[in-house]
Amino acid sequence: AQKVTQAQTEISVVEKEDVTLDCVYETRDTTYYLFWYKQPPSGELVFLIRRNSFDEQNEISGRYSWNFQKSTSSFNFTITASQVVDSAVYFCALSERYNFNKFYFGSGTKLNVKP
Amino acid sequence: DAGVIQSPRHEVTEMGQEVTLRCKPISGHNSLFWYRQTMMRGLELLIYFNNNVPIDDSGMPEDRFSAKMPNASFSTLKIQPSEPRDSAVYFCASSLALANEQYFGPGTRLTVT
Numbered sequence: 689a690q691k692v693t694q695a696q697t698e699i700s701v702v703e704k705e706d707v708t709l710d711c712v713y714e715t716r717d718t719t720y721y722l723f724w725y726k727q728p729p730s731g732e733l734v735f736l737i738r739r740n741s742f743d744e745q746n747e748i749s750g751r752y753s754w755n756f757q758k759s760t761s762s763f764n765f766t767i768t769a770s771q772v773v774d775s776a777v778y779f780c781a782l783s784e785r786y787n788f789n790k791f792y793f794g795s796g797t798k799l800n801v802k803p
Numbered sequence: 804d805a806g807v808i809q810s811p812r813h814e815v816t817e818m819g820q821e822v823t824l825r826c827k828p829i830s831g832h833n834s835l836f837w838y839r840q841t842m843m844r845g846l847e848l849l850i851y852f853n854n855n856v857p858i859d860d861s862g863m864p865e866d867r868f869s870a871k872m873p874n875a876s877f878s879t880l881k882i883q884p885s886e887p888r889d890s891a892v893y894f895c896a897s898s899l900a901l902a903n904e905q906y907f908g909p910g911t912r913l914t915v916t
Contacts, residue, residue, distance in 0.1 A: 723904060733894065733907035779846065789834055789898070790859065791905065793846040 691715065692782050694794035701770055702802050709765045709797045711780030717741075719785040722756065722763045727796070728776040739763065770801045805829070807908035809895050815914045821883040824911045827876055828897030836896040836905060837870055837880050846894075852878065885915045 693712045701707045713722065724736040737747060739756050747754045751768045767774055777796040783789070808827040816822055828835045836851040850860040852872045860870070867886070872878040882889055892912050896905040 725907075731892065731912075732909045733896075735904045735906060738904045787859070789836070789851055789853065790848060795845050 690794075691792040692780050692794035694778075694780055694797050696797045697795075698798040698800065700800040700802065703772060704769050706766060706768050707770050707799065707801075709767075709778050709780075709799065711763045711765065711794060713761050713763065713780070713782045713792075715761075715782060715784050717784040717786065721783045721788065723781040723783075723791065724754065724763075724765050725779045725781065725793075726776045727779065733779070736765075767799075770799075772801050772803055775799055775801045807895055807897055807906055809893075809908035809911050811911060812909060813912045813914075815916065816885055817916055818886055819884045820915075821881065822885045822889075822913060822915075824880040824893050824895075824913070826878045826880070826895030826908060828878070828895070829906055830876070832897035832899050832906075833875070834898045834900070834903075834905075835872060835878050836898075837878070838894040838896065838907075839891045840894060840910070841891045849880070882913075885913075887915045889913060890915050 691714050696710055720741045722739045726734045726736055737754055744756050753766045755764045777798045779796045780794045781791045783791050807829055810825045834853050837849040839847045839849055847862055849862045850870045851858055855872045855875055868882055870880045890913055892910045894907050894910045896907040898905045
């Protein structure tokens, strides 16, 4: 079974629209970490955020915000007022206590922001 | 600060040839990871090292793949002999400690013809 599910394969929005990328995870551990990475067309993977399972506070960083809800096992990512430079593939990942070094990546959501 | 450095950035080789990919982790990081990314399988963890010691190589697809980390600042991933199905982007990543975020290199795009 998939540990991290990103059901949205591809999303297209027009610049300045808000967009939310969904991430649903599955784990039996009570201690775990969640991550988001961005992969722009140039190909490198860029770290965006890490969240531990004990901290459910939402996080905001500029136009980016993350909503962590343990009750629904979700860690969603919202981009406010999207820009063309936000066009990329976004990956959600999970690591669990029994092996923190092993990241389970979702299949990614490709975001297209059109001018 | 320098990020993770990988070389070469692109490699084109013929089936049956040996391929060696190289990685220099971020200075001070003690964990190093090799991933493979393909359209079909997404991002797959091949192997990771902690303090230069291989910890988990369960993701290495076959005996044709091998990885070494002779010191804290250098690692290699070798494929011998290479096959067309090995064509992919290979990423190296490093992290400072357990459960810390991993920082990825730019990747090596391997094409085996």
